[in-house]
Amino acid sequence: MASTSILGSTSGGSKIRVGILGASGYTGAELVRMLLRHPNVEISALTAERQAGKPMAEVFPHLGGYGLPDLVKIEQLKWDGLDFIFCALPHGTTQEVIAGLPSGLKVVDLSADFRLSDPAEYAIWYGHEHRAVDLQKEVAYGLTEFNRQGVRKARVVANPGCYPTCSLLPLLPLLMENQIEPGGIIIDAKSGVSGAGRDAKQANLFTEVSEGFNAYGVGHHRHMPEIEQELRLAAGRPVTVSFTPHLVPMNRGMMATIYVRMADGVTADDLRATLAARYADEPFVGVTPAGVVPATRHVRASNHNLIGVVADRTPRGAIIVSVIDNLVKGASGQAIQNMNVMMGLGETTGIDQAPLFP
Numbered sequence: 001m002a003s004t005s006i007l008g009s010t011s012g013g014s015k016i017r018v019g020i021l022g023a024s025g026y027t028g029a030e031l032v033r034m035l036l037r038h039p040n041v042e043i044s045a046l047t048a049e050r051q052a053g054k055p056m057a058e059v060f061p062h063l064g065g066y067g068l069p070d071l072v073k074i075e076q077l078k079w080d081g082l083d084f085i086f087c088a089l090p091h092g093t094t095q096e097v098i099a100g101l102p103s104g105l106k107v108v109d110l111s112a113d114f115r116l117s118d119p120a121e122y123a124i125w126y127g128h129e130h131r132a133v134d135l136q137k138e139v140a141y142g143l144t145e146f147n148r149q150g151v152r153k154a155r156v157v158a159n160p161g162c163y164p165t166c167s168l169l170p171l172l173p174l175l176m177e178n179q180i181e182p183g184g185i186i187i188d189a190k191s192g193v194s195g196a197g198r199d200a201k202q203a204n205l206f207t208e209v210s211e212g213f214n215a216y217g218v219g220h221h222r223h224m225p226e227i228e229q230e231l232r233l234a235a236g237r238p239v240t241v242s243f244t245p246h247l248v249p250m251n252r253g254m255m256a257t258i259y260v261r262m263a264d265g266v267t268a269d270d271l272r273a274t275l276a277a278r279y280a281d282e283p284f285v286g287v288t289p290a291g292v293v294p295a296t297r298h299v300r301a302s303n304h305n306l307i308g309v310v311a312d313r314t315p316r317g318a319i320i321v322s323v324i325d326n327l328v329k330g331a332s333g334q335a336i337q338n339m340n341v342m343m344g345l346g347e348t349t350g351i352d353q354a355p356l357f358p
């Protein structure tokens with residue numbers, strides 16, 4: 001059915017009819033914001049749990065006036081009216097929902113439910129047995145730049161976590177080219193508070209977050225095994241990382257400061273050259289010139305990852321600084337990038353906006 005919006009008339013036509021599960025959350029809202037500009041997509045259904053029954057304009061006033069469907073419960077959806085699903089639900093709730101979808105529907109899952117390929121490892125880090133083990137076997141890990149073929153063929157894609165995206169994009173090419181040692185990698189990461197979702201939690205209150213800076217999940221954050229899983233595949237041997245996330249009093253943005261040991265005879269300039277060559281044809285990953293260190297404001301509201309490399313004073317040491325917007329390349333932007341690949345569209349369609357600066 002056609003509807004009128006700020007962007008004009010939207011009609012079914014040959015557009016991909018998209019449903020967003022969890023549209024009352026931060027990544028769901030970011031999906032809506034970005035998909036409103038996507039020429040091949042019609043936003044056909046939006047779900048919520050506690051906010052179900054409300055219009056989007058009430059839950060997110062900035063998204064009012066676009067003729068969006070009201071928020072409904074997942075159980076109210078009519079699946080045959082949809083071609084593609086973005087699942088932006090909390091991890092743990094997602095696996096059964098996706099396992100219950102009609103078998104023809106393609107899905108990008110933004111949660112952590114299908115990222116770890118080994119269900120035993122999932123159970124260790126997420127505290128319960130995986131509830132869709134058979135489906136897990138056919139899911140592709142959606143770090144697009146490293147798994148285009150897998151994503152293209154997959155029905156279900158597990159979108160990587162924000163910290164893994166920010167860490168893996170700089171590390172994978174360097175490990176694959178044997179330019180850094182697989183041992184002793186330290187990832188010191190920081191996230192804006194939107195990374196924790198919109199749900200009300202004491203730890204995310206203004207009074208708890210503002211005018212301060214804290215580490216969390218120290219020594220046991222669940223993104224560690226996800227990062228190690230992908231590094232192990234690249235290195236062809238086990239890789240153990242030291243990973244510490246921090247919460248920074250800003251809304252969006254993520255930085256990983258990564259300390260590596262270079263292989264014999266390799267310099268920081270070599271690392272930069274390797275990354276620049278690997279990403280020369282990639283629209284969303286850039287390497288800053290020598291002497292320029294990227295900041296979160298250089299990628300804000302964009303699907304870009306920027307990487308800087310600096311020589312360290314320690315023997316064979318180098319420091320890599322990687323930045324993304326946690327809600328975009330770390331979640332909704334990368335999810336749309338994966339949808340574009342899965343649906344045979346141009347990979348940058350609808351997500352090629354330059355960063356918002358300042």
Ligand SMILES: NC(=O)C1=CN([C@@H]2O[C@H](COP(=O)(O)OP(=O)(O)OC[C@H]3O[C@@H](n4cnc5c(N)ncnc54)[C@H](OP(=O)(O)O)[C@@H]3O)[C@@H](O)[C@H]2O)C=CC1
Nearest residue numbers: 022024025026027048049050051088091111195197198331
């Ligand atoms: N925020 C980020 O930067 C990133 C998040 N992710 C992952 O993406 C997913 C969504 O994150 P985010 O948007 O931040 O989370 P939010 O907490 O902001 O939103 C969660 C959404 O899921 C809905 N929901 C909650 N419980 C249920 C349930 N039992 N059944 C159905 N729907 C439910 C909520 O509805 P309602 O509010 O109406 O109850 C809401 O729409 C999570 O798995 C998260 O880990 C991944 C990368 C980055």
Ligand SMILES: CC(=O)N[C@@H](CCC(=O)OP(=O)(O)O)C(=O)O
Nearest residue numbers: 110111112161162191192195196
């Ligand atoms: C600031 C903050 O709390 N961040 C979240 C990561 C969000 C995310 O991307 O992770 P998942 O998709 O794996 O849930 C955390 O540390 O758990």
